[in-house]
Amino acid sequence: xxxxxxxxxxxxxxxxxxxxxxxxxxxxxxxxxxxxxxxxxxxxxxxxxxxxxxxxxxxxxxxxxxxxxxxxxxxxxxxxxxxxxxxxxxxxxxxxxxxxxxxxxxxxxxxxxxxxxx
Amino acid sequence: xxxxxxxxxxxxxxxxxxxxxxxxxxxxxxxxxxxxxxxxxxxxxxxxxxxxxxxxxxxxxxxxxxxxxxxxxxxxxxxxxxxxxxxxxxxxxxxxxxxxxxxxxxxxxx
Numbered sequence: 001x002x003x004x005x006x007x008x009x010x011x012x013x014x015x016x017x018x019x020x021x022x023x024x025x026x027x028x029x030x031x032x033x034x035x036x037x038x039x040x041x042x043x044x045x046x047x048x049x050x051x052x053x054x055x056x057x058x059x060x061x062x063x064x065x066x067x068x069x070x071x072x073x074x075x076x077x078x079x080x081x082x083x084x085x086x087x088x089x090x091x092x093x094x095x096x097x098x099x100x101x102x103x104x105x106x107x108x109x110x111x112x113x114x115x116x117x118x
Numbered sequence: 119x120x121x122x123x124x125x126x127x128x129x130x131x132x133x134x135x136x137x138x139x140x141x142x143x144x145x146x147x148x149x150x151x152x153x154x155x156x157x158x159x160x161x162x163x164x165x166x167x168x169x170x171x172x173x174x175x176x177x178x179x180x181x182x183x184x185x186x187x188x189x190x191x192x193x194x195x196x197x198x199x200x201x202x203x204x205x206x207x208x209x210x211x212x213x214x215x216x217x218x219x220x221x222x223x224x225x226x227x228x
Contacts (some may be wrong), residue, residue, distance in 0.1 A: 004161075006161075032214055034214075034215060034216075036218075043205075043218045043219060043220050043221060044156075044162065044218040045218075046215055046216075046217060046218075049214055049215055091159075093161045093162070094161075095161075095162075095216075097214070106164050106167070107164070107216055108164065109154075109161035109162045109163065109164075110161050111160055111161050112159070112160060112161045114159075
């Protein structure tokens with residue numbers, strides 16, 4: 001299957017600072033990328049969907065000014081958590097969708113980034 | 119999005135088959151049935167998907183009821199590495215996003 005990477009895998013920051021998380025599709029072009037958030041012992045919650053070169057579409061209740069998403073190329077999307085607070089501490093997971101060689105249009109997930117805001 | 123219902127948890131023994139059920143009584147004709155699994159502290163991993171016919175791949179088999187209102191993910195010979203949360207998700211053809219439910223937490227006993 002196709003590979004999606006995230007960087008960093010783990011980050012600890014102080015309250016009020018901004019944190020950027022990168023998501024890359026390594027061996028395919030991602031027409032669409034997704035960002036999810038997962039709190040402990042809960043399921044994944046979709047935050048936003050982004051298409052390359054377009055503004056992201058945010059799910060209801062997700063603050064677009066707080067969670068900035070940039071999808072500048074077919075292999076890279078970034079999520080910036082601005083002015084992070086302890087309640088933003090969570091596991092952030094990106095996903096990419098595209099037509100990897102010989103495969104159907106499947107969605108592939110990154111390994112996740114654990115954000116801890118002190 | 120059409121809703122799926124899965125048991126909260128299941129338990130099985132190593133080297134035995136596991137049948138994970140999923141009910142989706144409101145499924146529409148263009149909804150694909152997707153299964154993903156998530157190991158602890160990792161992102162979800164694609165397992166299998168299908169529309170009407172049963173599907174097999176190297177990881178699992180997907181058995182779809184004739185009326186498509188339910189499906190079963192079959193792990194033919196469970197290993198300890200199969201312990202994970204398994205999500206059954208419906209996505210209609212052309213839709214972009216996957217919406218996750220609560221899934222089934224599968225425990226494998228040695």
